[in-house]
Amino acid sequence: xxxxxxxxxxxxxxxxxxxxxxxxxxxxxxxxxxxxxxxxxxxxxxxxxxxxxxxxxxxxxxxxxxxxxxxxxxxxxxxxxxxxxxxxxxxxxxxxxxxxxxxxxxxxxxxxxxxxxxxxxxxxxxxxxxxxxxxxxxxxxxxxxxxxxxxxxxxxxxxxxxxxxxxxxxxxxxxxxxxxxxxxxxxxxxxxxxxxxxxxxxxxxxxxxxxxxxxxxxxxxxxxxxxxxxxxxxxxxxxxxxxxxxxxxxxxxxxxxxxxxxxxxxxxxxxxxxxxxxxxxxxxxxxx
Amino acid sequence: xxxxxxxxxxxxxxxxxxxxxxxxxxxxxxxxxxxxxxxxxxxxxxxxxxxxxxxxxxxxxxxxxxxxxxxxxxxxxxxxxxxxxxxxxxxxxxxxxxxxxxxxxxxxxxxxxxxxxxxxxxxxxxxxxxxxx
Ligand SMILES: Nc1ncnc2c1ncn2[C@@H]1O[C@H](COP(=O)(O)OP(=O)(O)OP(=O)(O)O)[C@@H](O)[C@H]1O
Ligand SMILES: [Mg+2]
Numbered sequence: 577x578x579x580x581x582x583x584x585x586x587x588x589x590x591x592x593x594x595x596x597x598x599x600x601x602x603x604x605x606x607x608x609x610x611x612x613x614x615x616x617x618x619x620x621x622x623x624x625x626x627x628x629x630x631x632x633x634x635x636x637x638x639x640x641x642x643x644x645x646x647x648x649x650x651x652x653x654x655x656x657x658x659x660x661x662x663x664x665x666x667x668x669x670x671x672x673x674x675x676x677x678x679x680x681x682x683x684x685x686x687x688x689x690x691x692x693x694x695x696x697x698x699x700x701x702x703x704x705x706x707x708x709x710x711x712x713x714x715x716x717x718x719x720x721x722x723x724x725x726x727x728x729x730x731x732x733x734x735x736x737x738x739x740x741x742x743x744x745x746x747x748x749x750x751x752x753x754x755x756x757x758x759x760x761x762x763x764x765x766x767x768x769x770x771x772x773x774x775x776x777x778x779x780x781x782x783x784x785x786x787x788x789x790x791x792x793x794x795x796x797x798x799x800x801x802x803x804x805x806x807x808x809x810x811x812x813x814x815x816x817x818x819x820x821x822x823x824x825x826x827x828x829x830x831x832x833x834x835x836x837x838x839x840x841x842x843x844x845x846x847x848x849x850x851x852x853x854x855x856x857x858x859x860x861x862x863x864x
Numbered sequence: 865x866x867x868x869x870x871x872x873x874x875x876x877x878x879x880x881x882x883x884x885x886x887x888x889x890x891x892x893x894x895x896x897x898x899x900x901x902x903x904x905x906x907x908x909x910x911x912x913x914x915x916x917x918x919x920x921x922x923x924x925x926x927x928x929x930x931x932x933x934x935x936x937x938x939x940x941x942x943x944x945x946x947x948x949x950x951x952x953x954x955x956x957x958x959x960x961x962x963x964x965x966x967x968x969x970x971x972x973x974x975x976x977x978x979x980x981x982x983x984x985x986x987x988x989x990x991x992x993x994x995x996x997x
């Protein structure tokens with residue numbers, strides 16, 4: 577039976593394709609392909625139905641299917657275009673087979689359903705796998721990117737390094753901050769490191785505790801940590817929490833912290849020319 | 865107006881969710897930036913304590929009205945181990961986890977009204993209110 581059905585379907589692939597294309601075009605406009613040009617939509621549909629036929633003909637996945645799905649993933653077509661398309665194909669094909677036969681008893685009917693399902697399901701499975709594989713890949717890339725961004729170190733000058741922190745700090749990130757800070761201080765031979773918390777939305781006891789520990793660790797390897805970018809409301813909550821930050825220098829702005837760092841490394845900003853703007857002054861302004 | 869809303873605390877990032885919901889409620893009620901920061905920090909402390917010591921629990925918010933004032937009530941409830949000696953955990957610096965021990969006494973100072981109800985082996989409910997000035 578499967579072979580006989582396959583023969584019918586392959587021999588009539590033109591008509592089945594036409595029916596399928598009609599249905600898919602008709603059901604368009606349900607949102608997800610709305611901003612794709614009619615031309616591209618139709619040519620993709622034609623390609624899609626050819627890929628389906630060649631997969632069925634060769635009993636399973638083909639290279640064509642893989643290339644096709646890869647391209648749609650890259651173009652950002654939704655998975656639902658493919659799964660909806662395959663469900664439509666299933667319906668169209670079953671209708672076609674039933675119309676070909678004069679009478680169908682329930683046993684034959686259920687056999688036909690099984691055969692067609694066995695064609696369509698492996699294709700759906702493969703496409704879902706391709707899509708979820710690509711999503712997992714993207715998520716893992718983004719995790720790495722986020723980790724790289726989560727505790728960056730900028731060596732602005734000899735012996736002075738800045739760590740700007742932006743966003744929420746959870747325990748995992750707090751550990752990363754500590755590690756990067758110590759690695760960076762040693763690698764850049766920093767005498768002073770400025771931790772800028774302007775972009776941290778909430779400084780609770782956990783965050784404060786980790787910052788205190790990081791500053792203490794930096795002190796133990798012979799450098800100084802300056803906490804900068806303490807917004808007025810954060811200063812108030814820190815005082816309310818009763819957290820003692822007096823063990824290391826703190827400054828409200830990065831600019832003030834940077835001046836303090838220059839002083840600690842026995843340097844000063846000198847204006848060489850009243851009219852011209854020395855580079856260092858520009859640098860300081862850009863840090864404001 | 866007396867709607868309630870809340871966040872289940874199950875994983876660390878739920879603390880951030882609770883904080884954001886609470887901060888939005890505070891903003892709607894007309895709290896200034898400093899009080900918003902105080903409220904967000906208090907929620908962070910209570911939610912983290914649930915996450916650390918009870919494992920799971922819930923932080924809920926309620927808008928409360930008195931004769932001539934309005935406020936935000938935060939209820940942090942869990943069915944964890946409970947607190948044996950309440951006066952001890954309210955001391956600055958007391959911690960069983962190597963923390964700063966500033967969380968609970970800090971919340972009391974950040975907020976206006978503060979109450980702990982805890983039964984050993986049954987759980988802890990902490991209720992705290994900040995009034996709009
Ligand atoms: N929901 C809770 N259930 C059981 N025990 C709790 C709960 N909340 C707090 N505790 C106990 O009270 C102690 C003090 O809590 P508190 O938040 O003040 O400090 P901490 O969490 O130890 O440190 P941190 O300064 O980081 O908050 C905790 O160490 C813990 O033993
Ligand atoms: Mg705590």
